[in-house]
Amino acid sequence: MNxxxxxxxxxxxxxxxxxxxxxQADYIEKLLLEDEAFFLEYMKELEQLQATLPRLDNPTSxxxxxxxxxxxxxxxxxxxxxxxxxxxxxxxxxxxxxASITLLILFTGTFDKxxxxxxxxxxxxxxxSYSDEAMKAAIGWLDGLKR
Numbered sequence: 001m002n003x004x005x006x007x008x009x010x011x012x013x014x015x016x017x018x019x020x021x022x023x024q025a026d027y028i029e030k031l032l033l034e035d036e037a038f039f040l041e042y043m044k045e046l047e048q049l050q051a052t053l054p055r056l057d058n059p060t061s062x063x064x065x066x067x068x069x070x071x072x073x074x075x076x077x078x079x080x081x082x083x084x085x086x087x088x089x090x091x092x093x094x095x096x097x098x099a100s101i102t103l104l105i106l107f108t109g110t111f112d113k114x115x116x117x118x119x120x121x122x123x124x125x126x127x128x129s130y131s132d133e134a135m136k137a138a139i140g141w142l143d144g145l146k147r
Contacts, residue, residue, distance in 0.1 A: 011024065012042055017053070
């Protein structure tokens with residue numbers, strides 16, 4: 001019996017047992033990704049061969065070994081776990097630095113100096129305030145409407 005792609009069922013079974021050539025395995029894997037009908041044929045063959053395939057003694061340890069062997073860029077996962085963050089890259093360091101700078105500015109009186117200079121600019125009595133000018137303009141406009 002051939003699948004929808006012309007691959008005999010015995011070739012699919014050979015792939016499942018690991019008995020096929022590397023080129024044939026690559027071709028079957030490509031078809032599994034691209035052809036849904038072939039994937040369904042593959043799943044039928046897998047169900048039929050399931051009882052004859054070897055069982056894993058400890059699936060969890062097998063999965064752990066596979067995950068540990070997978071590369072992450074140029075490192076493995078085990079090496080990636082061992083990478084330590086430098087002390088100045090920790091978030092807590094940044095918060096502590098910001099708090100320290102804020103306290104330094106508060107205790108040196110920098111904010112008081114800024115407030116004093118701002119108050120001197122506001123206390124300039126020769127210039128009329130903007131709110132007074134806006135108030136006079138609004139009153140004048142309302143008076144013009146009444147007439």
